[in-house]
Amino acid sequence: MKLISFLRQQTETWGAVRGDEVVDLGKALGGTLTDFIASPQFADRDKVVAAHKADLKLSEIDFLPVIPRPEKIVCAVRNYLDHHNEAVAFGMKREITEFPPIFLRVWRSQVAHNAPVIRPKVSDNLDWEGELAVVIGKGGRHISQADAWNHVAGYSVYNDVSVRDWQRHAQQIASGKNFVGTGPFGPWLVTPDEIADPTNLKLETRVNGETVQSSNTSMLIFSIPRLIEYSSTIFDLVPGDVIATGTPAGVGFTRKPPIFLKPGDVVEVEIEQIGILRNPVIDE
Secondary structure, three states, rough: OOOEEEOOOOOOEEEEEEEEEEEEEEHOOOOHHHHHHHHHHHHHHHHHHHHOOOOOEEEHHHHHOOOOOOOOEEEEEEOOHHHHHHHHHHHOOOOOOOOOEEEOOOHHHHEEOOOOOOEOOOOOOOOOOOEEEEEEOOOOOOHHHHHHHHHHHEEEEOOOOOOOHHHHOOOHHHOOOOOOOEEEEEEEEEHHHHHHOOOEEEEEEEOOOOEEEEEEHHHHHOOOOHHHHHHHHHHHEEOOOOOOOOOOOOOOOOOOOOOOOOOOOEEEEEEEOOEEEEEEEEOO
C-alpha cells in the first residue's frame, strides 16, 4: 500500500494511492498519516482503505513530505562502503566506527515530491544524497535488532541535500544538513508487505537525466535493524520518526572538478519497489 500526505485545496490531509487515484482518508477518518500509523487501524489498513472510494486523481494533488512534521529525522553518515571510500580518497580522514555515526535533521528543512530544492544565497556548494528512508510505526526504547522490523511502518525515498561548505564549518556536520528546502522526502510511504526485501533494493540518483549514483541497499555498513537499535538506545522512537539510512558513492563534492546543483537542475532519486522522488532546484 502507498500512503501519502498532501494538500487538497490548501488543506493538509492524507490518504492512499490506488493506481492514478487517491483515497482521501484524512477527510474520511480525520487526523494525520502519523496518527494512522500509530493507531490500531494501521494493522487493518487494507480493510480500512477498501471501505472508501477514491475521490481524487493523483495529478490533482500537491504532495507534502510523507511525514510532514516528524518528531525526529535521524540521518546516518557514510553508511555505504563505496561512499566511505570515495570520501577517504577525496582526502577526508575517516574510519569505519564501531557505532553508527548519526545526526538529526529538522522537519522544517523538508520539501515534498515535485517541490523545489532551494540553493541558499550563502552557498553554491549544494550536493545530492539519495537515500532509503525508514518510517517508524511502533515506537519504543531499547529495541533489539531481532525485533526491529516489527517497528517499521514503511519505506520511502529521501534526498539528504547538503550544503557542503557549511557542513565543514565544524566537526559536527548538522549546519550543512538543515537549510530550509533541502530535505526532499517522498513521494509516498510503501508499507512493508509491498517490499519483498528492503535490504536488497536498487537505488539510483539522476541529475538532469544523467545517473550520478547507482547502488543497492545491500551495501549498507550499518543495517536497518542496527540503526533502529542504536537510535532507540538514545531516543524514545515514536510513530512517524524517520531514519534516513545514508547515501552511496557518486556525490558531487568528490568529483574532479566538483559538481554542485544549480538553479534549473532536476534531481531524481529512484528506489525500486518504492518510486521516484523528483525535485527541481531554485535559488533562494
